[in-house]
Amino acid sequence: MDFATLLQVLDSTVRLATPLLLACLAGLFSERSGVIDIGLEGKMLIAAFFSAAIAALTGSVWLGLLSGIVSAMLLSGLHGLASITFRGNQLISGVALNFLAAGLTVLIAQDWFSQGGRTPSLLEGGRWAALTLPLAETLRPVPILGPIYYELISGHSILVYVAFLCVPATWWILFRTRFGLRLRAVGEAPEAVDTAGVSVVALRYAAIAICGLLCGLAGSYLATGLQAGFVKDMTAGRGYIALAALIFAKWRPWYALWACLLFGLLQAVALRYQNIDLGGFTIPVQFMDALPYILTVVILAGFVGRAIPPRAGGQPYVKER
Amino acid sequence: DPALIYDLGGKFDKSFNEAAFNGAERWAEETGGSYRDIELQSEAQREQALRRFAENGFNPIITTGFSMSTPISNVAGDYPDTKFVTIDGFVDPEEFPNVKSILFAEHQGSYLVGMMAAMASETGTVSFVGGMDIPLIRTFACGYAQGAKAVNSDIEVIANMTGTTPAAWNDPVKGSELTQAQISQGSDVVFAAAGGTGIGVLQTAADEGILSIGVDSNQNYLHPGQVLTSMLKRVDVAVYDAMTAGEDLETGVSTLTLEDNGVGYALDENNEELVSEEMKTAVDQAREEIIAGNTEVHDYREDDSCPVLDF
Amino acid sequence: MTDTAPAIELKGISKAFGPVQANKDISIRVMPGTIHGIIGENGAGKSTLMSILYGFYKADRGEIYVKGQRTEIPDSQAAIAAGIGMVFQHFKLVQNFTVLENVILGAEDGGLLKPSLAKARGVLKQLSEEYGLSVDPDTPVEALSVGHQQRVEILKALYRQADILILDEPTGVLTPAEADHLFRILDNLRAEGKTIILITHKLREIMDITDTVSVMRRGEMTATVKTAETSPQELAELMVGRKVLLRVDKEPAKPKDAVLSVRNLRHVDGDGVERLRGISFDLRAGEILGLAGVAGNGQSELLEVLGGYRDGEGEVLLNGAPLPLSGPGSDGQARRTAGIGHVPEDRQREGLIMPYTAWENTVFGYHHDPAIQRGAFMNNAAIKTEAAAKMERFDVRPPDPNLAAKNFSGGNQQKIVLAREIERNPDVLLIGQPTRGVDIGAIEFIHQEIVRLRDLGKAILLVSVELDEIFALSDRIAVMFDGRIMGERDPNETDQRELGLLMAGVTGDAGEDPIKTVDQSLDEKEHRAAGR
Amino acid sequence: MDKMPAWADAVLVPLISLLLAAILSALVILAIGENPIEAFNLMVEGALMRSAGWGYTLYYATNFIFTGLAVSVAFHAKLFNIGGEGQATIGGLGVALICLYIPWPHWSLALIGAALGAAAFGALWALIPAYLQAKRGSHIVITTIMFNFIAAALLNYVLVNLLKPAGQMDPASPIFPAATHLPTFQDMFATDAMPLFRGSPGNVTFFLAILACFAVWLLIWRTRLGYEIRALGHSESAARYAGISPVRTIVIAMLISGGLAGLMATNTAMGEAERLVMNATEGAGFIGIAVALMGRNHPIGVFLAAILFGFLYQGGAELALWTNIPRELIVVIQALVILFTGALDNMVRTPLERVFVAMRKERA
Numbered sequence A: 001m002d003f004a005t006l007l008q009v010l011d012s013t014v015r016l017a018t019p020l021l022l023a024c025l026a027g028l029f030s031e032r033s034g035v036i037d038i039g040l041e042g043k044m045l046i047a048a049f050f051s052a053a054i055a056a057l058t059g060s061v062w063l064g065l066l067s068g069i070v071s072a073m074l075l076s077g078l079h080g081l082a083s084i085t086f087r088g089n090q091l092i093s094g095v096a097l098n099f100l101a102a103g104l105t106v107l108i109a110q111d112w113f114s115q116g117g118r119t120p121s122l123l124e125g126g127r128w129a130a131l132t133l134p135l136a137e138t139l140r141p142v143p144i145l146g147p148i149y150y151e152l153i154s155g156h157s158i159l160v161y162v163a164f165l166c167v168p169a170t171w172w173i174l175f176r177t178r179f180g181l182r183l184r185a186v187g188e189a190p191e192a193v194d195t196a197g198v199s200v201v202a203l204r205y206a207a208i209a210i211c212g213l214l215c216g217l218a219g220s221y222l223a224t225g226l227q228a229g230f231v232k233d234m235t236a237g238r239g240y241i242a243l244a245a246l247i248f249a250k251w252r253p254w255y256a257l258w259a260c261l262l263f264g265l266l267q268a269v270a271l272r273y274q275n276i277d278l279g280g281f282t283i284p285v286q287f288m289d290a291l292p293y294i295l296t297v298v299i300l301a302g303f304v305g306r307a308i309p310p311r312a313g314g315q316p317y318v319k320e321r
Numbered sequence B: 001d002p003a004l005i006y007d008l009g010g011k012f013d014k015s016f017n018e019a020a021f022n023g024a025e026r027w028a029e030e031t032g033g034s035y036r037d038i039e040l041q042s043e044a045q046r047e048q049a050l051r052r053f054a055e056n057g058f059n060p061i062i063t064t065g066f067s068m069s070t071p072i073s074n075v076a077g078d079y080p081d082t083k084f085v086t087i088d089g090f091v092d093p094e095e096f097p098n099v100k101s102i103l104f105a106e107h108q109g110s111y112l113v114g115m116m117a118a119m120a121s122e123t124g125t126v127s128f129v130g131g132m133d134i135p136l137i138r139t140f141a142c143g144y145a146q147g148a149k150a151v152n153s154d155i156e157v158i159a160n161m162t163g164t165t166p167a168a169w170n171d172p173v174k175g176s177e178l179t180q181a182q183i184s185q186g187s188d189v190v191f192a193a194a195g196g197t198g199i200g201v202l203q204t205a206a207d208e209g210i211l212s213i214g215v216d217s218n219q220n221y222l223h224p225g226q227v228l229t230s231m232l233k234r235v236d237v238a239v240y241d242a243m244t245a246g247e248d249l250e251t252g253v254s255t256l257t258l259e260d261n262g263v264g265y266a267l268d269e270n271n272e273e274l275v276s277e278e279m280k281t282a283v284d285q286a287r288e289e290i291i292a293g294n295t296e297v298h299d300y301r302e303d304d305s306c307p308v309l310d311f
Numbered sequence C: 001m002t003d004t005a006p007a008i009e010l011k012g013i014s015k016a017f018g019p020v021q022a023n024k025d026i027s028i029r030v031m032p033g034t035i036h037g038i039i040g041e042n043g044a045g046k047s048t049l050m051s052i053l054y055g056f057y058k059a060d061r062g063e064i065y066v067k068g069q070r071t072e073i074p075d076s077q078a079a080i081a082a083g084i085g086m087v088f089q090h091f092k093l094v095q096n097f098t099v100l101e102n103v104i105l106g107a108e109d110g111g112l113l114k115p116s117l118a119k120a121r122g123v124l125k126q127l128s129e130e131y132g133l134s135v136d137p138d139t140p141v142e143a144l145s146v147g148h149q150q151r152v153e154i155l156k157a158l159y160r161q162a163d164i165l166i167l168d169e170p171t172g173v174l175t176p177a178e179a180d181h182l183f184r185i186l187d188n189l190r191a192e193g194k195t196i197i198l199i200t201h202k203l204r205e206i207m208d209i210t211d212t213v214s215v216m217r218r219g220e221m222t223a224t225v226k227t228a229e230t231s232p233q234e235l236a237e238l239m240v241g242r243k244v245l246l247r248v249d250k251e252p253a254k255p256k257d258a259v260l261s262v263r264n265l266r267h268v269d270g271d272g273v274e275r276l277r278g279i280s281f282d283l284r285a286g287e288i289l290g291l292a293g294v295a296g297n298g299q300s301e302l303l304e305v306l307g308g309y310r311d312g313e314g315e316v317l318l319n320g321a322p323l324p325l326s327g328p329g330s331d332g333q334a335r336r337t338a339g340i341g342h343v344p345e346d347r348q349r350e351g352l353i354m355p356y357t358a359w360e361n362t363v364f365g366y367h368h369d370p371a372i373q374r375g376a377f378m379n380n381a382a383i384k385t386e387a388a389a390k391m392e393r394f395d396v397r398p399p400d401p402n403l404a405a406k407n408f409s410g411g412n413q414q415k416i417v418l419a420r421e422i423e424r425n426p427d428v429l430l431i432g433q434p435t436r437g438v439d440i441g442a443i444e445f446i447h448q449e450i451v452r453l454r455d456l457g458k459a460i461l462l463v464s465v466e467l468d469e470i471f472a473l474s475d476r477i478a479v480m481f482d483g484r485i486m487g488e489r490d491p492n493e494t495d496q497r498e499l500g501l502l503m504a505g506v507t508g509d510a511g512e513d514p515i516k517t518v519d520q521s522l523d524e525k526e527h528r529a530a531g532r
Numbered sequence D: 001m002d003k004m005p006a007w008a009d010a011v012l013v014p015l016i017s018l019l020l021a022a023i024l025s026a027l028v029i030l031a032i033g034e035n036p037i038e039a040f041n042l043m044v045e046g047a048l049m050r051s052a053g054w055g056y057t058l059y060y061a062t063n064f065i066f067t068g069l070a071v072s073v074a075f076h077a078k079l080f081n082i083g084g085e086g087q088a089t090i091g092g093l094g095v096a097l098i099c100l101y102i103p104w105p106h107w108s109l110a111l112i113g114a115a116l117g118a119a120a121f122g123a124l125w126a127l128i129p130a131y132l133q134a135k136r137g138s139h140i141v142i143t144t145i146m147f148n149f150i151a152a153a154l155l156n157y158v159l160v161n162l163l164k165p166a167g168q169m170d171p172a173s174p175i176f177p178a179a180t181h182l183p184t185f186q187d188m189f190a191t192d193a194m195p196l197f198r199g200s201p202g203n204v205t206f207f208l209a210i211l212a213c214f215a216v217w218l219l220i221w222r223t224r225l226g227y228e229i230r231a232l233g234h235s236e237s238a239a240r241y242a243g244i245s246p247v248r249t250i251v252i253a254m255l256i257s258g259g260l261a262g263l264m265a266t267n268t269a270m271g272e273a274e275r276l277v278m279n280a281t282e283g284a285g286f287i288g289i290a291v292a293l294m295g296r297n298h299p300i301g302v303f304l305a306a307i308l309f310g311f312l313y314q315g316g317a318e319l320a321l322w323t324n325i326p327r328e329l330i331v332v333i334q335a336l337v338i339l340f341t342g343a344l345d346n347m348v349r350t351p352l353e354r355v356f357v358a359m360r361k362e363r364a
């Protein structure tokens, strides 16, 4: 593989890792607070739809983003209602929300646009434009570093940079602020938080709201950054891969970055090469497709370092039986 | 009344199914007739839709996509008075006399756009993004490569397929990534024969400033001035003709070729700047040659191989 | 001083959990600068009442006055603001947080952690000097011993400047020496003018340290008296509602050969901590061997290894034949087949399947018995008939085999477990906490059944946190500390004091200061725990 | 005392939840500008008023019975198996191999063979998640989700590279030999005078599903294994105390669960398509969750809930055929049913419990 190709693959890794990263951090906030979220997929999907739909109707990608975020946060709220307020099963709620998003997006898309469950293709203004970072052109001729800066680092849409900035931000919030301390505590021992005079419910709703926000960004990036419009089921399992990355990352922000980049790379490679020939032995593309899932199972099995989830994860906080 | 069943890609795929829809609309407009249509969403629905339409007296029942041929052969015997049409599919006419199979000479049309691609290319590399990896799509790719090589025997033709399952018809993200990869390999004209996936291909080509070639429908309007042309597959004509013939539709197998304008390339105000006189002359001449039988375009399906391209 | 307002006054507090009335119209006053004791049987509603005061639960009815002011306490925040701190029976700590993080949680000053942590570090240092509450602020809580975890809880309350401190059964998990240390701290706090409410089951503690004491029974407050004006006997009577006689009539044991021989038994738990460190003893037919010890020193694990609940290493012979201690044939069913019955310590978590009916529970663990099968299926009709008979004999009320186990009261649940295990006539019966949370009447019955089984020539190994019970039933007493048997005593030739020292890991060498030794051995224990 | 009588728990709560889901669905239909009552009539008309409609309804129901039972058997052991989808996918592979490579003399024998193959393959696919859960505590929800994706990739590979006949376009196995084709309801019940179930895919596996219901009932409430599975589900600590090996029981329960999910493939691959196609499961594994939740994990409940969902599916297909309501409406309804009967259960239950406690207090 020559340098240019390598750059191309890495470039596409960055693009493909971005929605994963946003969703993964979304899951991180939620699960760190003790609310398991297998509904990342659904939230991304609904955000993708609304950001594309509103962007198509108004021509403004920013309005699209806003409505994507709002819609994802609404789904988050529903998840909160089920799993925090009514102390239902968080897994079941997540499954239900994924279906809800899968159905509603097509239903509404069909009702609004009659294009078989997709939105019209977005034009300029309805999509995130690529940003050219300062000096990109100037530095381009510099050997090695120039192309890296020009091809790999510059030239993405703003959400990509936002996503990557979210990593240190998440770390800082989690480990350097009061909110972070409480958030981590509520996912480990909600009764300790409660008896310390802090509302478990409010904390968890806050976490879930952040989760919705980040899923909104992820969805918006999918439909209006990576693509130019919404198509049915366009998240295509990314929510689950994000979940897998979260486990891979042991619920930590920096690890999440590496996990998402790894899974992004796997996707980039699988996209680019149908079957990979390793001299006499061919890796079928289906194997590459399945690799993130296989890796997750291996991690879960504890063969590569054990992932210990937040202790109170998945359990509703019940004081009175 | 006639009925129309779209394949999983959906009515508005801007390509194959949409061409069928356009044909039906034209028929409805011109004759004032009405028809019923449905977009399939699941495998089990295929037979069900055929049966329900047949039971309710719709005739003929027109279907798009090769996946419908198996269900049609399951159903056709039960409704001998109903005529079924499978576009892109093949059902044995001996066994089921009430079925019409419509096929296209995709290799011929692809040959023409391949020539145009080679003439438009400045880098000497052109590329192809296919949908699902099936012989039909390989036929497109092979025709395209033959056309390109006919213009410039040194030209590099890159061909990639999106996937091996029907999901490959609807994966614009992957289409876009494949296009990026091809651009990095030097391609400056990309031909997408990939259904909904092609939207992503054309989009990326436009974003990255290279030329693209649409498929099935006229897709020139999607990115005016950036789509070199579209390889037309006149599904709309097939549907229009079938609807017009109505219950008297002649069954059997027919293949639509360059000769009967079943395939071709699109020229309109959106790409007139891009298609030079010289290009047009060359392509039209090649068309005549093919029709006349002087130029032989190899059909991949004949022997599952392509003389100028490895898959 | 009589005109000062009470630090705490509760008026007419009621609280129901679904159908269970945990508190009924309770009123209580606690004067500032005093230690007020609350006693009552299990389930009497003590914890519930205090949790209401701390805003953890919301009362259905009733009013709370703090320092004379009517105060609404809808949540713990309000309680903290009113100067109330609480150390719960089950600690409320974040296990993987450091001591410091646990202390500031909820009491941070401002959005960023750094200043809070720095400030807390200083305050903790000062508090530990003032009250002798030393803990390393940077150790994760999960690496601390129970005693030290409790200190963290107290520090949490003091850090929030609580002047009213509630402690719910603080000594249940402590050795006598640790308890003494705690009481010295409480004394100090009282001297500072703080008000303390102390929940305990131990009459001795009440008599030793409190100024006033309230007694609860079945959700009601039955009396509040000055400690100086009452006696343990009177309190016990108030607690259970009738005269108490904790004496079991039994013949001296006539032990025969050893049925169960345990040699050098070891057990390492899931966290890698060695819970049993070489246990050896013989259990003879026709005797009751009582195992005393502070909770957490390996008694439970010993029962569970013998009962097949956990794996172990070492040698165990049943009637001369070795028992597998891990791998196939070492589970609870194999033990039962071999003739070892097991009444677990926690009937609700282990002994019973709560949603199962009583009849289903009467074969639990014996459900592979060929006698209750009909072909490939279980012979439910036969099991039901049999269950009804067992329930009759053990006076389970109501005697309805179709009722789910969760719908029986604690005492009756225990009878179902005992009926199941005793009626099988095992050679060896392992019994953990036979009367925990069981009323006096049932206790007598259960004790008689245990003795009757002994007199039938069965071997019985008894674990109980109630020293009184150990004394009343055992023919021999072994004391466990930190996974070892510290010594064995004849109940007629020892007393609670001596056992208490053994339980603290002190073998009784005259020269040593018992308390220091305890602290040392605890530190050692902690280091091991922290090192894993 | 229980807070609520058993009948209320088993019937009243799911019924109210269902009602809420129905009301919300009606609102959704209104919102997209269609008439919910007409839509409902159309669904009933298409799914229940014609024998062919029933043929479809029962065909779908057969799938859902299998997956519903699969989910509920796992639920009894407190395992949340959302891998029904993958297990059914791999079950299909079992069916295909057995039908294609063994020369069966008669469909009945083929059905037995294929059912065994489907169950074995499905069980095998559940084995790894089960083992990892039991031995290493890997969360079974996550592992089964992952295995759904892995199954899809595996089937994709097998169909495209190994099973697909040369020259065939769609990724599907060859048609199974005629001797393995199962009798449909039409074959069984239609006469010349009464052409019942014409063309509908309902087939003899429906009776296999009923048999499975009965077998699961026997298993759960009449056998030692069922006793142990339920005990483990209620309390792992108690189960271990009683010498019930959690590892063994988890693995067996999941094997049974996976086997039941796998059995679904006899219906789709053998009964309907008569070949193995990609994505034949079409989400039935997930619908099993809704079915099990609604059916309160009891085979009778599962059976009834499966029929309900079969009706929804067939009715939804009819809607898509004759109106502009996309079939995704069914996905929305399904989501609402899962949401209300599963996640928002307490929203319905808690007020009801209060009513019952209050009523009891009054009587006392």
Ligand SMILES: Nc1ncnc2c1ncn2[C@@H]1O[C@H](COP(=O)(O)OP(=O)(O)OP(=O)(O)O)[C@@H](O)[C@H]1O
Residues within 6 Å of the ligand: A319, A320, A321, C017, C020, C021, C022, C040, C041, C042, C043, C044, C045, C046, C047, C048, C049, C089
């Ligand atoms: N969270 C809860 N939900 C339902 N019932 C509860 C809850 N907490 C306590 N109860 C019930 O309320 C009653 C009183 O319990 P409480 O814990 O107050 O007793 P206690 O006096 O502290 O007992 P112990 O000495 O065992 O600690 C018991 O019957 C108990 O089962």
Ligand SMILES: Nc1ncnc2c1ncn2[C@@H]1O[C@H](COP(=O)(O)OP(=O)(O)OP(=O)(O)O)[C@@H](O)[C@H]1O
Residues within 6 Å of the ligand: C019, C020, C043, C406, C407, C408, C409, C410, C411, C412, C437, C438, C439, D001, D002
């Ligand atoms: N968690 C619970 N769930 C449902 N019902 C309960 C629960 N706890 C207690 N009950 C009901 O409350 C009644 C009283 O229970 P409790 O355990 O307080 O009895 P008790 O009076 O202490 O009797 P005992 O002395 O036998 O323990 C029981 O009959 C039981 O039906």
Ligand SMILES: [Mg+2]
Residues within 6 Å of the ligand: C046, C047, C048, C089, C168
């Ligand atoms: Mg208590």
Ligand SMILES: [Mg+2]
Residues within 6 Å of the ligand: C042, C043, C409, C410, C411, C437, C438
């Ligand atoms: Mg009790």
